[in-house]
Amino acid sequence: NAGVTQTPKFQVLKTGQSMTLQCAQDMNHEYMSWYRQDPGMGLRLIHYSVGAGITDQGEVPNGYNVSRSTTEDFPLRLLSAAPSQTSVYFCASSSGARGSNQPQHFGDGTRLSIL
Amino acid sequence: AQSVTQLGSHVSVSEGALVLLRCNYSSSVPPYLFWYVQYPNQGLQLLLKYTTGATLVKGINGFEAEFKKSETSFHLTKPSAHMSDAAEYFCAVSEYSSASKIIFGSGTRLSIRP
Numbered sequence: 001n002a003g004v005t006q007t008p009k010f011q012v013l014k015t016g017q018s019m020t021l022q023c024a025q026d027m028n029h030e031y032m033s034w035y036r037q038d039p040g041m042g043l044r045l046i047h048y049s050v051g052a053g054i055t056d057q058g059e060v061p062n063g064y065n066v067s068r069s070t071t072e073d074f075p076l077r078l079l080s081a082a083p084s085q086t087s088v089y090f091c092a093s094s095s096g097a098r099g100s101n102q103p104q105h106f107g108d109g110t111r112l113s114i115l
Numbered sequence: 116a117q118s119v120t121q122l123g124s125h126v127s128v129s130e131g132a133l134v135l136l137r138c139n140y141s142s143s144v145p146p147y148l149f150w151y152v153q154y155p156n157q158g159l160q161l162l163l164k165y166t167t168g169a170t171l172v173k174g175i176n177g178f179e180a181e182f183k184k185s186e187t188s189f190h191l192t193k194p195s196a197h198m199s200d201a202a203e204y205f206c207a208v209s210e211y212s213s214a215s216k217i218i219f220g221s222g223t224r225l226s227i228r229p
Contacts, residue, residue, distance in 0.1 A: 042221035106158030
């Protein structure tokens with residue numbers, strides 16, 4: 001099984017550019033989430049979704065948009081990239097609509113640099 | 116809202132020594148608690164979880180953790196460290212609700228001395 005697949009693995013952007021980080025899972029998980037990982041700050045929740053058509057904000061949602069049109073896909077959009085968004089981004093999914101008592105399955109991450 | 120505090124951003128132990136990584140949580144309702152491990156340039160993998168029932172939870176690779184409600188703690192231990200345990204460890208907490216968030220601590224980097 002592929003599990004959680006993130007693309008691209010690496011990306012360099014210029015300030016002000018937009019891009020979409022892709023995340024797909026093949027486990028029919030209802031709960032999906034996006035985190036960013038920065039040194040000394042652990043993983044901070046950006047947005048999450050408890051099912052198709054339902055999304056909500058996490059701890060650090062500013063500058064990011066998400067949508068969940070299908071169960072499988074949960075893309076993260078940067079509308080106007082800023083250097084402060086340089087980070088490693090992880091997508092995760094778990095079973096159950098609430099997802100909170102189930103272990104999360106993580107992708108391998110996208111390393112994003114904003115110049 | 117729930118939160119997690121991991122005490123010590125870096126812990127170093129000798130091979131064969133006890134590993135103790137500390138995690139304290141804050142939650143207004145009974146929590147779900149997790150420990151994850153991250154090896155360099157990889158995503159996170161689940162070590163163990165506590166949801167309900169027995170407060171001493173055993174995980175993979177010889178790790179275990181004990182849920183102590185009175186101390187709001189969920190510390191991770193391993194009796195004898197191995198070189199392969201060197202990694203970063205994250206504690207996470209969530210709550211059962213209509214749309215729950217899963218919140219991670221800042222992480223503890225574990226180094227093993229030969």
